[in-house]
Amino acid sequence: MDILNIENCTISYQGQKAAVDDVSLSIGEKEIVSIVGESGSGKTTLIRAILGILPPGGKVTDGKILFQGKNILELDERSLQKIRGTEIAMIFQDVGASLDPIRIVDSQYRESILVHRKMPKEECRGLEKKMLTKMHLTDPERVLGSYPFELSGGMKQRVGIAMSMTARPKLLLADEPTSALDVTIQAEVVREMKKLREQYQAAIILVTHNMGVASYISDKIGVMCQGKLVEFGKRDDVIFHPKHEYTRSLLAAVPRLEGKRFAK
Amino acid sequence: MQSNEILLEVMDLNKTFPVKKEKLYAVNHVSFSLQKGECLGIVGESGCGKSTLARMIAGITPTSDGKVLLEGKDYIGLKGGEKRRFRRNIQMVFQDPLSSFSPRMKVGTYLMEARRNFDGISKAEGLKEVGRLLQEVGLPEEFVSRYPHELSGGQLQRVAIARAISIQPKLLICDEATGALDVSIQNQIAQLLVKLVEEKNIGCLFIGHDLALVRSVSQRIAVMYLGRIVELLESETLGEKAMHPYTKMLLGSIFDVYCDQNEEIAAPKGEPPSPLKIRKGCAFAERCSWCSEKCKENVPPLQEVEPGHKVACFQFTE
Numbered sequence: 001m002d003i004l005n006i007e008n009c010t011i012s013y014q015g016q017k018a019a020v021d022d023v024s025l026s027i028g029e030k031e032i033v034s035i036v037g038e039s040g041s042g043k044t045t046l047i048r049a050i051l052g053i054l055p056p057g058g059k060v061t062d063g064k065i066l067f068q069g070k071n072i073l074e075l076d077e078r079s080l081q082k083i084r085g086t087e088i089a090m091i092f093q094d095v096g097a098s099l100d101p102i103r104i105v106d107s108q109y110r111e112s113i114l115v116h117r118k119m120p121k122e123e124c125r126g127l128e129k130k131m132l133t134k135m136h137l138t139d140p141e142r143v144l145g146s147y148p149f150e151l152s153g154g155m156k157q158r159v160g161i162a163m164s165m166t167a168r169p170k171l172l173l174a175d176e177p178t179s180a181l182d183v184t185i186q187a188e189v190v191r192e193m194k195k196l197r198e199q200y201q202a203a204i205i206l207v208t209h210n211m212g213v214a215s216y217i218s219d220k221i222g223v224m225c226q227g228k229l230v231e232f233g234k235r236d237d238v239i240f241h242p243k244h245e246y247t248r249s250l251l252a253a254v255p256r257l258e259g260k261r262f263a264k
Numbered sequence: 265m266q267s268n269e270i271l272l273e274v275m276d277l278n279k280t281f282p283v284k285k286e287k288l289y290a291v292n293h294v295s296f297s298l299q300k301g302e303c304l305g306i307v308g309e310s311g312c313g314k315s316t317l318a319r320m321i322a323g324i325t326p327t328s329d330g331k332v333l334l335e336g337k338d339y340i341g342l343k344g345g346e347k348r349r350f351r352r353n354i355q356m357v358f359q360d361p362l363s364s365f366s367p368r369m370k371v372g373t374y375l376m377e378a379r380r381n382f383d384g385i386s387k388a389e390g391l392k393e394v395g396r397l398l399q400e401v402g403l404p405e406e407f408v409s410r411y412p413h414e415l416s417g418g419q420l421q422r423v424a425i426a427r428a429i430s431i432q433p434k435l436l437i438c439d440e441a442t443g444a445l446d447v448s449i450q451n452q453i454a455q456l457l458v459k460l461v462e463e464k465n466i467g468c469l470f471i472g473h474d475l476a477l478v479r480s481v482s483q484r485i486a487v488m489y490l491g492r493i494v495e496l497l498e499s500e501t502l503g504e505k506a507m508h509p510y511t512k513m514l515l516g517s518i519f520d521v522y523c524d525q526n527e528e529i530a531a532p533k534g535e536p537p538s539p540l541k542i543r544k545g546c547a548f549a550e551r552c553s554w555c556s557e558k559c560k561e562n563v564p565p566l567q568e569v570e571p572g573h574k575v576a577c578f579q580f581t582e
Contacts, residue, residue, distance in 0.1 A: 038446035039417075152535055153310075182309035183473065184532040187517035191529050209446065212519030216529075239521060253447040254521050255476035257503045262458040263303055263481050 002026045003171055003203050004050070009063035011042070011049055019045045019058070021227035027205060027220075029170070030197050034206045034214035036250070037224035043207045046224070047173045050205075051090055052080045067171070086116050089169040093176040095160030099148040106144035109163055116167055131162040134199065135192055154185035161192065165200055172196065172204045178213060190217055211254045215239050223247045271467040272298040272321070272435055277330035279316050279491075288539050290316040292491035294330075295566075298435075303461050303468040305482030305499060307475055307514070309536060313491040314471050318437050321469065322354050323347070334434060352382050355428035359440035361420035365412040371398075371423055372408035378431045397426040401456060418449035422456065429460055435467045436460075442477065454481045475502065475514060484572070487511045490539055490547040493566055496574040507575045509552045546577070554579050 004027040011020040020042040027033050035043045048054050050065055052072065065072045067088065072080070092098055100108050109128050113119060119127070125144070132140035135158040148156060157177060164172060174193070178186040194217050196202055208214050214221055215235065222232040223246065231244040242248045279291040291313040298304050306314045319325040321332055323340065332340055339350050358364050365374060375397055376390030385393070395405045401422040412420060421441060428436055438457065442450040458481050461468045472478040478485060479499045487495040487510065495508040506512055516530035533551045537543075545560040546552070552559065558578055566574045567581040575581065 038448070154535060183475075183514060183517040184309065185535065187519075187529050187532060190519070210519070211447075211521045212523065215521050216519045216523050216525060235525070249448065251521060253451050255447070255451070255474060255480055256520060257476050257479065257515065257518065259476060259480065261480045261499065262455050263483055263499070264462070 001029060003029050003031075003068060004205075005064070005066040006046075006050075007064040007066065009046070009049065009065060010061050011045055011054065011058060012061055013055075013059075014057040018061070018227050020049070022063070023224075023227075023229045024063075025222055025229060025232050027171070027203050030201055030203055031219045032194070032197060032204045032206065032217055033220045033222065034208055034218040035222045035224060036208060036211060036214050038209065038250075040226075041224040042227040043224045044175055047090075047175060047205055047207055050171075050173060051084055051088060052077075053090075085112070085164075085169070086167040087169055088171045088173065089164035089167065090173040090175065091157075091160045091164050091177050093179050096148055096151075096153065096156045098160070099156065101148055104145055104147055105151075105159060109144065109159075109166075112163055113166055127166065128162075131166050132159065135159075135162045136188075137162075152185075153181055154188060157181060157185075157189050158192065161189070161196075165196060165202070168200050168202070170202060172202050174204060174206045176208055177206070179208065179210065186213070193217065211251060223250065269300045270297050271300045271302075271335060273331075273333040273336075274321065275331040275333070277317070277320060277332060278328045279313070279320055279325065280328045283540060286540050289491050289542055290539065291320065292542075294488075294491075294493055296486060296493065296496065298467045298469070300434075300467055301462060301465040302484070303458070303470055303482040305478035305485040306469060306471045306488060307473060307478050307485060308488035309473065309514075311490075311536065311539060312488040313539075314488050315439055317488070318356070318439050318469060318471055321435075322356050322437055323351065324356075349382075352378075352431045353433055354435045354437065355431070355433040356437045356439060357421070357424050357428050357441045359443045361417060361424050361444070362412060364424060365420065367412055369412075370408070371410050371412070371415070374412075375408075375423065375427050375430060378427055382431050393430070397430055398423075400429075400460075401426045402452075416449075417445050418453060421445065421449075421453050425453070425456065425460070429464065429466075432464070433466060435469070437469045437471070439471045440473070441470070443472065443474075450477060457481060475518060487514070490536060490542060492547065492563075492576065493574075494548065494576045496566065498572050501573075505573060507569065507573075507580055508548075508577050509554055509579075510548050513551075 006025050009023045010018050012018040037043045049060055060073055110124050113124055129140040132143055137143050137158055178189050190213055218235045221235050221238040223230050225246045231247045274296050277294045281288040308314050320327045327340055331338055342350055372394045375394045379385050380390055394408055398405050398407055403422055442453050470482050479502050482499045485499050485502055486493045489510045495511045513532050546564050549555045549559045564576045564578045566576040568574050569580050
């Protein structure tokens with residue numbers, strides 16, 4: 001069964017041309033789907049709409065977003081709030097910016113757990129440690145006692161993933177989660193994300209501009225261009241037999257190690 | 265094409281920053297040379313000192329120790345007018361084009377500023393010049409009267425490059441010049457840079473974190489780790505001939521578009537240590553699977569293992 005169905009979705013920002021134009025796609029349980037495209041193609045707008053967190057002025061003007069058969073767009077803020085963080089979670093490009101700089105990780109992690117359920121402090125800390133260990137953070141005690149600035153970018157990103165997976169969401173939305181990281185750290189985070197599916201039975205939608213990452217991690221890939229989903233299909237089909245001209249040009253533009261060199 | 269004239273020589277360059285009572289080694293005994301018409305790529309992860317190195321060579325950041333020669337002239341210690349006049353020889357292009365523009369200055373004014381400053385040309389002459397420059401970087405002439413916010417990232421980067429070459433520098437330094445751009449635009453800018461370097465026979469330092477992209481624009485690549493060059497080799501052979509364990513780790517972390525999904529990604533061990541806590545011996549020792557006792561005690565020197573290929577690792581230089 002599909003966990004998420006987006007049907008003919010159109011999103012625009014106050015009177016401007018549609019940022020997302022008549023997009024339909026579906027994501028099955030435990031599926032990893034990547035949305036790729038260049039900046040301004042509407043990929044971030046699309047996944048923000050799923051959580052109902054479009055930037056001011058943004059509105060879904062047409063279509064449906066069905067999560068487990070229920071249209072999210074018809075839910076009021078309170079019911080949405082119940083879904084956010086428990087059923088659908090999100091991680092952002094710069095987790096560091098979404099953490100409070102003047103509170104230690106433990107305190108804000110606990111807050112994010114207690115929003116959803118009651119739990120004694122001790123148990124809370126145990127859960128936090130368990131989650132951080134699962135993300136291969138070697139010294140969870142130290143991480144919990146640290147301020148965000150004391151952690152490296154890769155560590156913060158793993159804290160962010162751990163926090164978002166704590167409530168065992170069925171769907172994880174990831175907006176460029178590795179783009180701000182160095183290549184070696186990126187490799188680690190991508191590896192952790194791939195494991196999430198087995199560990200938590202979660203489906204993942206990954207928004208990225210890195211074709212290599214999308215190609216490695218996804219079951220399906222969607223390609224967006226100027227608000228339109230120009231291609232959507234199985235990873236092998238999109239990568240090896242792209243149908244749309246734009247997908248072909250995008251694939252050809254990715255620099256490769258054994259690829260063409262411009263310099264003589 | 266490359267000639268065999270040496271343009272830039274960097275000799276034992278160091279940069280330390282005082283942090284509280286400690287010393288941070290940002291750039292540590294770096295030496296290399298660059299020929300006219302050559303593009304040298306510098307890669308490494310954030311904090312490895314590649315930008316500090318570039319800024320020292322450009323004369324923006326003072327050096328702590330060591331020498332930099334451009335056409336045999338040590339310019340680091342220059343002062344006053346002489347320093348100001350020398351500046352035109354080295355120009356930089358930065359990562360974020362929008363933040364290096366004044367938002368209220370038109371493209372035309374921006375482009376002629378350098379010429380008017382160094383050559384004292386008139387506005388009318390400048391305007392003629394600007395048209396030619398825009399053409400050279402593949403932009404329409406009517407951009408003269410545009411404001412920066414009206415241009416896309418790729419177009420702005422072209423303007424930034426046009427300004428850099430407007431005063432005929434001998435060395436062009438690009439610090440992550442394509443980092444903020446989409447892949448298709450990235451390639452266009454890379455091609456433009458290669459074309460300009462070739463045509464004008466200038467030297468180019470191209471700093472980046474995308475190994476594949478840097479390889480595509482440069483003749484040689486220097487890999488930096490914690491302030492040191494650990495490997496220097498010809499770009500063409502990066503994939504096959506890389507030897508240093510760190511270079512291999514970087515190469516292993518790249519996701520190829522046509523990769524095999526079931527292949528495990530090589531697990532990089534740990535994270536780079538803080539540059540404040542550099543221990544004696546090889547900086548990469550604790551993350552290296554080859555590491556021997558000697559590595560923990562001594563710093564491996566950058567030594568030639570074959571013509572045009574230098575490695576700083578005891579594994580190969582013994």
